[in-house]
Amino acid sequence: MITSLTLTDFRSYAGARLEMTSGPVVLHGPNGAGKTNLLEAISLLTPGKGLRGATAAEMGRREPGEATGRAWAVMVELDDETRLGTGVQAAGAARRIVRIDGETAQPGRLLDYLRPVWATPEQDRMFSDARAERLKFFDRLVFAADPDHAASVSAYEKALRERLRLLNDAQDGREADPVWLDALEVRLGEAGARASLARVAALHALQAAIDARSDRPFPQADLSLDGGAEQMAEAGAEEDEIAAAIREGLAKARARDGAAGRSLFGPHRTDLTALHREKQRPAAEGSSGEQKALVLNLILAQIARLSDHAARPILLLDEAPAHLDEARRTALFDEITALDLQAFMTGTERDLFAGLEGRAQFVRVAGGALETD
Numbered sequence: 001m002i003t004s005l006t007l008t009d010f011r012s013y014a015g016a017r018l019e020m021t022s023g024p025v026v027l028h029g030p031n032g033a034g035k036t037n038l039l040e041a042i043s044l045l046t047p048g049k050g051l052r053g054a055t056a057a058e059m060g061r062r063e064p065g066e067a068t069g070r071a072w073a074v075m076v077e078l079d080d081e082t083r084l085g086t087g088v089q090a091a092g093a094a095r096r097i098v099r100i101d102g103e104t105a106q107p108g109r110l111l112d113y114l115r116p117v118w119a120t121p122e123q124d125r126m127f128s129d130a131r132a133e134r135l136k137f138f139d140r141l142v143f144a145a146d147p148d149h150a151a152s153v154s155a156y157e158k159a160l161r162e163r164l165r166l167l168n169d170a171q172d173g174r175e176a177d178p179v180w181l182d183a184l185e186v187r188l189g190e191a192g193a194r195a196s197l198a199r200v201a202a203l204h205a206l207q208a209a210i211d212a213r214s215d216r217p218f219p220q221a222d223l224s225l226d227g228g229a230e231q232m233a234e235a236g237a238e239e240d241e242i243a244a245a246i247r248e249g250l251a252k253a254r255a256r257d258g259a260a261g262r263s264l265f266g267p268h269r270t271d272l273t274a275l276h277r278e279k280q281r282p283a284a285e286g287s288s289g290e291q292k293a294l295v296l297n298l299i300l301a302q303i304a305r306l307s308d309h310a311a312r313p314i315l316l317l318d319e320a321p322a323h324l325d326e327a328r329r330t331a332l333f334d335e336i337t338a339l340d341l342q343a344f345m346t347g348t349e350r351d352l353f354a355g356l357e358g359r360a361q362f363v364r365v366a367g368g369a370l371e372t373d
């Protein structure tokens, strides 16, 4: 578990430190106090984008009127022994670095120690929002258990950007090198097939974890992946067959993609859909409270799925209890306590967390300072 957190020039914090005892941590305080900033800091102790999807340059503390944020750092100590840190070395730097016990490390190594999983108010409309955000959300769930997935997705995205650049050049009258285009599409086929197979495997594991929670007062989702490559994987196709289908589809789509200036074919267009099981309706048609409860159930299923890993998950819940009804709030608190899970939760009112009195650490966030009540 995280036993201490130190923030230096991170967002609204000039310097702050919080020590944790065991159990959940409740962060309460007025709007704009810096509660979400703190969850965001912890969310950065995993590869990729954090809870706000912000760039490293945005996270450095800025005084009013300052154009560039400062160099910032976030450091946690695990069980009072291992130190994980991230930050930038120079003000405004775009790339954050990772340190483990003081040594620079590959971001992927963080997953050996911590697996943060988060739920934010922005996810409430996830099922009715744009498809790209849903796939990003799902991919994060996949790579928390399967770190290789992040490498497949980033190799795929890089090759896709290169292919589109070539097709745009061709559109402007410059000849696109067909050998290079072929090579990129081979790479897209391979990385895309790996990514699709990993997504399908994760979908099954997640669905099983959701099904195992049918006794909880949260709505259940029936998940599916709506994409050609994933459907082939479901039907038992091998990786090289899926890769060939992606490659062929991309080759056929060249002219159309070039004219549109977008990549209209490929597994980056896969969608995650969810059916509200009890109501037999698409999740996208549910109320925002229903969508929130459904997403939270999915997040809790993910936590259960990750609990077998050596690196235990850490749950970050931004404003979740405020939007749950009493029965679900109680169930959430009981579950978090029973799982012996480290959870950080935010809310403007301390009263919302009355059910955790005596079972959680209450921290008041105000004026850039953190005070345990």
Ligand SMILES: Nc1ncnc2c1ncn2[C@@H]1O[C@H](COP(=O)(O)OP(=O)(O)OP(=O)(O)O)[C@@H](O)[C@H]1O
Pocket: 010, 011, 012, 013, 029, 030, 031, 032, 033, 034, 035, 036, 037, 038, 058, 059, 060, 061, 062, 063, 069, 346, 348
């Ligand atoms: N780079 C930065 N430098 C300085 N201050 C920042 C920076 N980024 C964000 N802030 C400040 O942090 C505050 C927002 O903090 P945060 O989102 O954590 O609030 P919160 O406590 O979660 O509030 P709410 O209850 O409204 O969600 C704002 O006042 C914002 O101006």
